[in-house]
Amino acid sequence: MKKAEDVAILMSTFNGADYIEQQINTIRAQSYTAWTLYIRDDGSTDTTVSLIRQLMLTDQRIVLCAEPNPVNLGPARSFMTLLAQTEADYYLFADQDDFWLPDKIEKTLNVMRRLNQHDPNLVHTNLSLADKDLNVLVTSFNDVAYDDVQSLLLANDITGCTVMINRQLRELVRQDCDIPCMHDMWLGLRAVMFGNVAYLKEPTILYRQHGSNVVGSTTSKVAKVRTFNSPAEKERLVTTVLTARTLLKRYGNHFSAAERQTLLTLAQLGQVSLPRSLWRIKRNRIYKHSFLATASFILKLTLNYSSLKSNI
Template sequence: MENAKIAILLSTYNGAEYLAEQISSIIQQTYANWQLFIRDDGSTDQTTQIIQKYQKMNQHIIFLNESHIENLGVKRSFMELLAVTQADYYMFCDQDDVWLPEKIQLTLNEMLKNRDKEVPRLVHTDLMVVDQDLQPQRPMFGRDFQDNFRDVLYSNSVTGCTVMINETLRQLLLKQPFDPKQIVMHDWWFALVAAAFGEIAYLAEPTILYRQHGNNTFGADVKGFQRLRRFFKMEQEIKRFTDALQQDDYFAAVFGKADNLSAENKRYLQAAVTIRHSKNNFMAIKALFNSKAKKSTLKGTLLMWYVLGFRHNALKQSIKN
């Protein structure tokens, strides 16, 4: 599979400012056997004209909904792309970043370390956080970490624009219900499914210039003090974990009775569901203790335990709202 066919999935929405730079970086990849499938989600700027220009220039670029532009929202848009394309492996692409020249090759090399096609597999990489002028700030992660199901239930370190998945995971994602109102983001959902039924691999090397600018939908905390401020912004953290637990509830409804969900993962999932529906702080802390959930840093773990356990009443109120 060294010459595997790669489908790159790009959902655009008013991305004219940086889109040409992103597409150019894909064209300049060292790995050649790829196709770029683009779905526009209702742009009102020059985005569609840029796509049309590149489609005429390069036969590997396909504008899927050129004659039927419709706004679905980013989560449904990426799932639509996944449903209508066919390849050996699938990568996901944002409209405002820059891919480093060996991104496809490096990610594929990591994917091929396990050649068992029956295993649902997701590979993601580190990112180089840059400003709007592509000046480097720092690697986003810079270290190896565990992407196990127990921990992905509560937080996500899989960044969609670095992801490659195999056909087995694609089929698993598409054959089950997908309600965008119940999930936080498509990449987190992909990570949950991969961690529950297959495996996630992390390549601790930046393969992308991850641009931070005023129009980002989701971004990275670049400075340490910004991460520290999260301890004092409880409303945001309560909302973050409320959304995570809602997603876990939905995962339990979709996959909770699956025969191939291990007994261990069922226990972790049940703990997350119990935390959401606990009547008081004590019950939530007990469920959290049984789950043994943690984050990649001690500060992150302490914050999670504080919000899910000691601020459980506020969490319950957020769930009601």
């Protein structure tokens, strides 16, 4: 009988006592059982760690990666640190507050197996949005995924808690603990550049929305309009610029001439005048996948350009 692939589930926790036991129990209930859950606590001050230790007594597959002097790294660096320290065939990323559907690992792994395992690969899936009590708000969050370098830079559609990567992608990024964006975006960019990204449009988790989310989602059009010049949108623009600069600096020779022009245009936002940036965006055809989404991006850029110049 073929040996089951070893799957590492990586979870970074921070003050997650409200939901973590329920989340871990959904992992324990998975149809695919050859997994180990590696948890790194990012400096919790509530009962998160004690809850984890209690759960460890009931399941040896739960491992707390304790540190003598834990430091708060933030989610991206915490997840990348866990990834660098863990050996497995495949890796999944788990948030502390979501709800995994019972066949999440199995279905994601089935998609992964269809890819060339000599390549660095990433599989991500659709999700259902739910409120804090797990009442489903939106059944399908993304029916289509746009996973090319430009799309990921402008609007990353890879949600980390749905992601599986293989050992080859892990080896490619294991030294990348200091990254300019969230870990899911970085893993997606590296996979697109050097391997493959696949999307399962079937939801595999309930993505819980509550007041403590580090990264949340909203479906309200009015709410989205109100956020156009919010600190969060300014931060997203800064992330786009810094990530484009990092890609050019580290991997500039990997891209075609047209791709380098796109990266250069995004990397120089805030360094040249707004009219020149808008002209270069049009000339290099830096668009999103609908007229409305592109218009929204241009409006956000225009509203926040002076802030962008002062923050980069």
